[in-house]
Amino acid sequence: MAEAEVVAQGAAQPAKGAQAMERVWPVSAEEPQASPVGTPTVIVDDLHIVYKVYGAASEAEKGNAVNALLRLVKRQGRPQMKEIHAVKGVSFVARHGDAIGIIGRNGSGKSTLLRAIAGLLPPHKGAVYTDGQPSLLGVNAALMKELTGERNIVLGCYAMGMTPSEVRAQYDDIVDFSGIGEFVQFPMSTYSSGMGARLRFAIASAKTHDVLLIDEALATGDREFKRKSQERIMQMRKSAGTVFLVAHNLDVIEETCNRVIWLHKGKVKMDGDPTEVIAAYNKA
Amino acid sequence: MSQPESAVADAQAGGPATDSLADLARRHGLRRAIARPSLPSYVRQLWARRHFVLKYATSRNVSKYSDSALGQLWQLLTPLLNAGVYFLMFGVILDQQKDIPNYTAFLITGVFIFTFTQRTVTGGAKSISGNLSMIRALHFPRAALPLAYAVQELQQLAWSMGVLGIIVLLTGEEITTRWLLIPVALILQLVFNIGASLFMARIGAFARDMNQLLPFIMRTWLYASGVFFSIPARVDDLPESLGFIRYVLELNPAAAYIELMRDLLISDHSPPQWAWATAIFWAVFALVVGFWYFWRAEERYGRG
Numbered sequence: 254m255a256e257a258e259v260v261a262q263g264a265a266q267p268a269k270g271a272q273a274m275e276r277v278w279p280v281s282a283e284e285p286q287a288s289p290v291g292t293p294t295v296i297v298d299d300l301h302i303v304y305k306v307y308g309a310a311s312e313a314e315k316g317n318a319v320n321a322l323l324r325l326v327k328r329q330g331r332p333q334m335k336e337i338h339a340v341k342g343v344s345f346v347a348r349h350g351d352a353i354g355i356i357g358r359n360g361s362g363k364s365t366l367l368r369a370i371a372g373l374l375p376p377h378k379g380a381v382y383t384d385g386q387p388s389l390l391g392v393n394a395a396l397m398k399e400l401t402g403e404r405n406i407v408l409g410c411y412a413m414g415m416t417p418s419e420v421r422a423q424y425d426d427i428v429d430f431s432g433i434g435e436f437v438q439f440p441m442s443t444y445s446s447g448m449g450a451r452l453r454f455a456i457a458s459a460k461t462h463d464v465l466l467i468d469e470a471l472a473t474g475d476r477e478f479k480r481k482s483q484e485r486i487m488q489m490r491k492s493a494g495t496v497f498l499v500a501h502n503l504d505v506i507e508e509t510c511n512r513v514i515w516l517h518k519g520k521v522k523m524d525g526d527p528t529e530v531i532a533a534y535n536k537a
Numbered sequence: 538m539s540q541p542e543s544a545v546a547d548a549q550a551g552g553p554a555t556d557s558l559a560d561l562a563r564r565h566g567l568r569r570a571i572a573r574p575s576l577p578s579y580v581r582q583l584w585a586r587r588h589f590v591l592k593y594a595t596s597r598n599v600s601k602y603s604d605s606a607l608g609q610l611w612q613l614l615t616p617l618l619n620a621g622v623y624f625l626m627f628g629v630i631l632d633q634q635k636d637i638p639n640y641t642a643f644l645i646t647g648v649f650i651f652t653f654t655q656r657t658v659t660g661g662a663k664s665i666s667g668n669l670s671m672i673r674a675l676h677f678p679r680a681a682l683p684l685a686y687a688v689q690e691l692q693q694l695a696w697s698m699g700v701l702g703i704i705v706l707l708t709g710e711e712i713t714t715r716w717l718l719i720p721v722a723l724i725l726q727l728v729f730n731i732g733a734s735l736f737m738a739r740i741g742a743f744a745r746d747m748n749q750l751l752p753f754i755m756r757t758w759l760y761a762s763g764v765f766f767s768i769p770a771r772v773d774d775l776p777e778s779l780g781f782i783r784y785v786l787e788l789n790p791a792a793a794y795i796e797l798m799r800d801l802l803i804s805d806h807s808p809p810q811w812a813w814a815t816a817i818f819w820a821v822f823a824l825v826v827g828f829w830y831f832w833r834a835e836e837r838y839g840r841g
Contacts, residue, residue: 293565298558304840344558373673375840380569382562386676394671395593399600408596411589412675440603 291349294464294495295370295387299379302340302362302369339365341519342379347464352486352496354506354527356534357516363499366516367466370497384494385463388413392457402428402437402444402452409456423459430481431455451478458485465489466497483509503531573836574678576829582678590681594688616697619652620645620704627765637767638805642705646802647764649697650795653690654730655755660686661734662741662751665838672839679838680831683738687731694723705802715801722801725820726794732823733790735831742838762791769809787811790819 339362347353355363368374370381371389395412396405406427410420428437431452433444441449467486486509490496500506506513506527513530515523523530562568574582602611627644637643664682665672672679698719706712741747763771763786772783786792793815796808809815 293561293567296558296562296567298562346558346561368673372676373839375836380559380562382559382567382569384565384567388676389674391674394668394674397596397600399603400596404596404599408589408592411586411592412671412677414586414589414677417588 291351291494292384293346293348294351294384295347296382297343297345297347297366297370297379298382300340300343300366300369300376300381301338301378302365302374303336303338303377304365304374305336338377339519340369343516343519343521344379345514345521345524347495347497349494350490351494351512352490352498352510354510354513355497355499355516356501356503356506356513356531357522361516362519363516364468367468367497367499370464371466383464387464387466388460388462390454390457390462390465390467393453396441396453396456398442399440401440402431402433405441405452406437406456409453410459413457413460415460427452427455427459430458430485432478447475447478454482458482458489461492462489464495464497466499468499479505503534507531573832576832579678579680579832579835583680583684586677586681589677590685590688593681593685594692597685597689598692612693612696613700615693616649616652616700619648620700623648623765636770639708639710639803642708642710642803643767643799643806644765645701645704646799647762647795649694649701650726650798651759651762651764651791652697653694653726654733654791654794655759656693657687657690657730658733658737659751659755660690662737663748664734665738665742666745666748669839679835680735680738680828683734683831684731687727687734690730691727698723701802710803713804718801719798722794722797722816725797725816728820729790729794729816729823732820732825732827735827736823739831739834742834758789758791761786762789762795763787764795768792788815790815790823793819 341362343362343366355366357363365374367389369376370383371387372381372383373389392409392413396409400408406424407420410423410427415423431437431448431454433448433452436444436448441452444452483505486496486498496509498506498510510527512525513523513527514521515530515534523533573579598612599609602608605611607614623644624641628640661683664686665679668682672682737747737751741751768783768786772780772786775782787796787809788811793812796812797816799806800808800812
């Protein structure tokens with residue numbers, strides 16, 4: 254996201270050249286064979302996301318009290334505040350039973366799109382329509398690394414809105430699935446990055462979701478854990494309806510998803526069968 | 538099920554694309570993701586997250602001291618050291634204790650009670666702006682965060698009140714039936730703190746410079762709330778025309794809660810006559826206004 258195309262404030266319009274770029278949407282013609290026909294769960298309708306970031310100033314203009322005062326006197330905005338037009342007119346329909354992979358280079362708007370579907374970023378233009386509440390598989394932000402795995406499991410489950418009885422029922426499963434063994438009694442700051450990732454995925458996937466959005470959760474961990482987590486995603490897909498998966502690891506996407514959307518600079522470049530889209534993406 | 542394929546096909550054919558997808562959504566009962574819940578359902582959602590609020594507050598308190606060798610002992614040491622520093626400064630060096638009966642208890646009660654409000658409000662102001670990553674990843678009623686910060690300070694206060702009780706007894710006060718009212722006074726103050734911190738949470742979320750400014754506001758409030766001195770004694774010298782200042786100072790919520798607690802703990806202390814009324818008014822007023830004000834921006838936290 255940090256590498257998304259940066260548009261200086263006051264010039265928030267997308268570059269002219271971008272509009273002339275090949276526009277493949279809508280590609281729904283490929284959709285029938287790509288996904289089982291179910292009722293729609295997520296409809297993204299000409300979605301534009303623009304957000305502001307702080308502290309993105311160039312070296313020359315930041316961190317100087319005199320400059321800050323001058324700007325205040327001249328009534329200019331903070332130069333550190335930039336607008337990023339991360340998603341530019343994306344449309345698609347997702348259905349029950351779909352597992353949709355989203356691929357694209359860094360900064361192509363993948364994570365932003367997921368957050369918008371989750372209802373965590375407001376559309377600048379267009380809309381996202383959903384059936385139920387899509388949830389982002391991301392409990393990391395609620396966990397505290399100084400605390401033990403035990404405490405973090407309970408904290409994370411509560412943060413996702415589980416009840417005490419649900420937490421008790423799930424606790425052992427979470428510990429087993431994460432495979433961290435007696436490390437559950439040590440602070441998370443002592444975990445290796447793989448162990449931390451496993452515990453986070455185990456916590457986050459303990460809850461059932463209608464529409465599940467997964468952002469790079471499977472990037473770390475060994476082969477065994479990758480297999481287990483892929484199985485878990487398949488299960489969730491069966492019970493839940495729709496799964497969105499962002500990953501740089503194309504193998505995972507090809508094995509898990511029945512449809513792939515390729516984002517390029519905030520637009521859909523291609524949408525359809527995983528093998529075809531991934532082949533085209535690899536060629537580009 | 539109607540014909541979603543044809544609707545998308547319409548869009549592809551160059552028809553009014555936005556209308557078609559919106560129609561499709563309407564036919565299947567899909568809703569826009571971003572909407573603010575009504576006030577009653579917001580309260581219900583918040584109640585459903587009570588376990589999270591408690592767990593988050595406890596976890597923050599545990600992790601706060603996890604780096605130090607003495608660990609949780611600091612929950613006790615912090616208020617003790619605070620009491621010591623203020624007593625050294627105002628009781629010994631500045632020697633304020635001339636006219637005030639049992640100045641030690643007077644001062645330390647004031648410091649602890651004010652600290653409770655100060656820390657809750659300061660924490661509340663940062664509760665949204667400091668947890669953006671969590672707000673951007675998880676769905677929950679955002680008021681759970683300022684609420685958790687208030688609960689965290691309440692847990693901290695429990696230790697302080699234990700220390701305070703011992704200090705007060707050491708200064709020669711006795712346990713009376715009035716001590717039974719201590720929880721009532723603390724609940725009123727807690728309710729006020731929650732309201733004020735919800736209010737500040739919204740301000741802190743959108744006006745980022747507030748967190749730089751807040752320490753100065755808090756210090757001014759500290760000096761104006763009669764923590765170190767007796768308000769009536771201090772304003773006696775003022776000319777008649779400035780007499781209203783006394784009421785302004787005495788009606789300020791922090792002063793009200795401090796005076797209330799001194800009244801309960803110190804036998805020779807006489808609080809202003811409307812201390813209870815002021816305390817109740819501020820609690821109700823702050824909670825209603827703070828909660829409403831915070832809820833009004835619910836869908837905008839963590840965005841823009």
